[in-house]
Structure formats: structure tokens, C-alpha cells
Amino acid sequence: MTIGEKQDLRTRLGKLLPILGVSVLAGCAGPSTPLGAIWKLGPDLAGQAELDADASERAEKDMDFEDLKTAFAPRDPEDPQVNLHPRHQVLHAARALRISIDDRQPEWGALTVKYDGFDVTDAFMNQAKVSHDVRKPGRWNLEVSDIRLSPNQLEHRIQVAYRSPSGRTATRSLAPPVCRERLPLSILRTEDFKPSKSLVRVIESISGKTGFNPSFSAALIAQESGFHSRRVSWARAIGLTQVTPLAESELLNRYPKWPQFPELNEIPVGQVKLLVLSGHVHSGNEWRLNPELSILGGLTYLQILEERWSKPENEALIRSIFRNPNRARTQLLLASYNSGYNRVLSALQRNGKGWMNSPELKEARKYVNRIISFCDHFSDKEDDDEIQT
Incomplete structure (x- = not known):
């Protein structure tokens, strides 16, 4: 050898x-x-x-x-x-x-x-x-x-x-694993997560109104926050769908009346966590801590990203590279939610079908695969019937 x-x-x-x-x-x-x-x-x-x-x-x-x-x-x-x-x-x-x-x-x-x-x-x-x-x-x-x-x-x-x-x-x-973001599949299981039945109903309701697969929405939430509505990350992402300040600025153009805690995005992250834990910042004065608004906001931001990827020039690029454009769109959409549309587009233009191998998308690769896996197994009844771990 x-x-x-x-x-x-x-x-x-x-x-x-x-x-x-x-x-x-x-x-x-x-x-x-x-x-x-x-x-x-x-x-x-x-x-x-x-x-x-x-x-x-x-x-x-x-x-x-x-x-x-x-x-x-x-x-x-x-x-x-x-x-x-x-x-x-x-x-x-x-x-x-x-x-x-x-x-x-x-x-x-x-x-x-x-x-x-x-x-x-x-x-x-x-x-x-x-x-x-x-x-x-x-x-x-x-x-x-x-x-x-x-x-x-x-x-x-x-x-x-x-x-x-x-x-x-x-x-x-x-x-x-298989996942389609627009395929209407019910949430049949949430594995080790223990969201309340009322939260699952809210996810299914808002997913239905926005046209998203409820299992896809639940998978996004599982990956982003583990179904914890008061989660705050060190990147200043807040709530069930971990909406960042940058994404929030776009969403508030569509929903200007949603409540915002004054200058929350300017406060040091450690203090933001304390304000949330103490109850000073709550679902009544910060929309990202409201489960319904957080879910609607996250799915609306996905719609914004979909609109960008649906531009004629992007659609032509996707079809020229992938034999299965539907699968690629799901991956590109999720990667954009995690790492930003411009970064993902640049990787696609530069590396073609090897875009997920781009060093700057290492985190996104793991993120995309985990959500697709969550989505698949949240909607697969056979997992419950055949195997318990």
C-alpha cells in the first residue's frame, strides 16, 4: 500500500x-x-x-x-x-x-x-x-x-x-432524509422535544396560512431554539425562530405595528438575556418573544428569501446546475436563513453544485441537514410504529 x-x-x-x-x-x-x-x-x-x-x-x-x-x-x-x-x-x-x-x-x-x-x-x-x-x-x-x-x-x-x-x-x-417545505405534512412526533400541544397547534395553523409544511416549520424551530420561546443567542437572535436584528429590520417593513422593546438590538447581549429572564422584556413589548408572532415572522422571512431565490436569474442558475432543483431550493433556502442570502448566492455562483462545501458555509451544511432530518422524521409515523429509542 x-x-x-x-x-x-x-x-x-x-x-x-x-x-x-x-x-x-x-x-x-x-x-x-x-x-x-x-x-x-x-x-x-x-x-x-x-x-x-x-x-x-x-x-x-x-x-x-x-x-x-x-x-x-x-x-x-x-x-x-x-x-x-x-x-x-x-x-x-x-x-x-x-x-x-x-x-x-x-x-x-x-x-x-x-x-x-x-x-x-x-x-x-x-x-x-x-x-x-x-x-x-x-x-x-x-x-x-x-x-x-x-x-x-x-x-x-x-x-x-x-x-x-x-x-x-x-x-x-x-x-x-426527505423534506419539502411546501408539502402539507402534519406533525406526528417531536422526538425528545416536549412542546405543548397548544404550541404545535399554533405551528400547524400559521404554517397552513403561509403555505409551509408544518413539519418543516417545526423542524426549523427545533433547530433554532429547541422550542424555547425565550431563547436568546449570542448573535442577538431571539425567540422560537431566532430572528436576527437584520431579519427583523426587513420584517418590520411588513409589520410596522409589531411591538419592539426600545433599543433592544443596541444593548449588550448579556444584558438582553438578563432582561428577558427577569421578565422586563416579554411577549407584550417585544414581538420576537411572542410565540405566534415569532413563528409568523420566521416563516415570513423564509417567504422573503424564497422571493429572492425565485428571481429569473437565480432560477436559471439553479436549473443549470442541479438535476433536482426542488431539493436544491430547499437547501438554499435554509442555508440563507442561517448564513445570509448574499453569502449563499456567492458560494453557489463560485462553486456550483459544490456550494455547500464552501468553508464559509460549514455551519450552514450541518444546519440544513439537521432541519431536513428533523422535518422528515417529525412527519414519519413509521418511526413510532417500528422503533423506539
Whole structure:
């Protein structure tokens, strides 16, 4: 193995091992982990670890609901089946991953699990809890309780293949999370967050009036404030949707009668926090602390950003770069809310489909992926039905 190949291997393992909770101890001669014993990559490492040349191009595959329908097309009843729970990757938290295998054969076949081209079957099996589903003869469940997928990474490729003793095969990939900001999906769950039922109803009501997906709105709030209406950040963002002073100046052009605490944006942040905690600044004299106005303000600002991205020149740019412009628009919209429209536009013009790799958008990349993941899982009932962590 050449020095370059060793460096490439170390880079790939640095991404891979934390996924399954295995640490790498770096030494002068390279990783001291018993690589062969744990991973059993074998002599064909280069072939197994080969990645596509352009990750962002793969990320452009349209994962809308029509694609998901075709992924679950009817099969020959004699074929084995592989299902994954949850159905989509979770990028915002650690989550159990369950592989369910249905096979009518009396004996167990051969399972392969790959992450980004690496065969990680042994590592998975060493940590998996294996059980037979007595309710469904022929079904086996294999579950690892703590899978962490970094939202900083543009994509993760997780593939499962099973070969039955009959010779028939089944495969499944853990798809990336899916979110459409204008798709009307109800909020079915909020995971570890505990917003009041009345707040959830307000989110759904205002989302409906503004045309946004309620799960998308809830995901934005989860990421921005964790559903804490009195949250104040060191960037002077305030409230559920963490509206900044710059965004507020645009919103007050549309809603000039919304209450403002005098010179709040000029006061040192530490004092602002004290004023909010003490109750001197409250929902009656500062609109950003009013849950309803904060939600309406945040979604209105998203509409303002949408209008900018809908300009003919921007629309033409997006369509010239992306095969899936709808997915790109969602990402660009969220990144603009986090890092500013001008910064995101500049990155897009400069780097094309690699815009999220721009150093100045490192925080935005994580932000976008977490919100899309929240949005997907807030509206997915199967997560509740199939897996509890």
C-alpha cells in the first residue's frame, strides 16, 4: 500500500469508525486498530472502498415520494425481503438501526452491510441484537442501538444485501432524509422535544396560512431554539425562530405595528438575556418573544428569501446546475436563513453544485441537514410504529 493509499484509508476510517462507535487510535505507523480483525476488509480493499467521483452528483438523485413508491415495488413472494427501520437516515441524533429480514427458508443466509463502500458486516454483527419475530414466521431482526450519522457530511451510503440459502437475494439502502417545505405534512412526533400541544397547534395553523409544511416549520424551530420561546443567542437572535436584528429590520417593513422593546438590538447581549429572564422584556413589548408572532415572522422571512431565490436569474442558475432543483431550493433556502442570502448566492455562483462545501458555509451544511432530518422524521409515523429509542 502506498503512502497516498494509507492516507486515504485513514481519512475514510476517520469518517467510518465513529458511525459504529469504534474509536481509532492514531500512531506513527498509522491506525493501531486491529483493522483486519475488526473490519476484515480483505485484499480487495481498493475495490470495496471505491467511491463515486462526485458525491454531490449522487446527492442530486430525486428522493421524492414517487421514488419511494418505486423502491417498494411488489416482489416475487418467494424472494427474501430486507427492510430498514427507520426508513430514512437520521442526521440530527443518535438512533437505533434495525434490519428486518423476511425469508421463508429454514436456515439463515448471508448478510452484508456496507458503509460508503466498506464492508462493515462484522462490526455490525458484533454489536447487533438478533431476535426472531414470533409474530411473523421467517422474520429476523438485527438491531444496533446507537448509530450516529454526522450532519456535517454531505451524504452517507448505507447498503444492506442478503442472500438466501435458496440463492435468491434482496438489497436495501438507507435513503437520505426527505423534506419539502411546501408539502402539507402534519406533525406526528417531536422526538425528545416536549412542546405543548397548544404550541404545535399554533405551528400547524400559521404554517397552513403561509403555505409551509408544518413539519418543516417545526423542524426549523427545533433547530433554532429547541422550542424555547425565550431563547436568546449570542448573535442577538431571539425567540422560537431566532430572528436576527437584520431579519427583523426587513420584517418590520411588513409589520410596522409589531411591538419592539426600545433599543433592544443596541444593548449588550448579556444584558438582553438578563432582561428577558427577569421578565422586563416579554411577549407584550417585544414581538420576537411572542410565540405566534415569532413563528409568523420566521416563516415570513423564509417567504422573503424564497422571493429572492425565485428571481429569473437565480432560477436559471439553479436549473443549470442541479438535476433536482426542488431539493436544491430547499437547501438554499435554509442555508440563507442561517448564513445570509448574499453569502449563499456567492458560494453557489463560485462553486456550483459544490456550494455547500464552501468553508464559509460549514455551519450552514450541518444546519440544513439537521432541519431536513428533523422535518422528515417529525412527519414519519413509521418511526413510532417500528422503533423506539
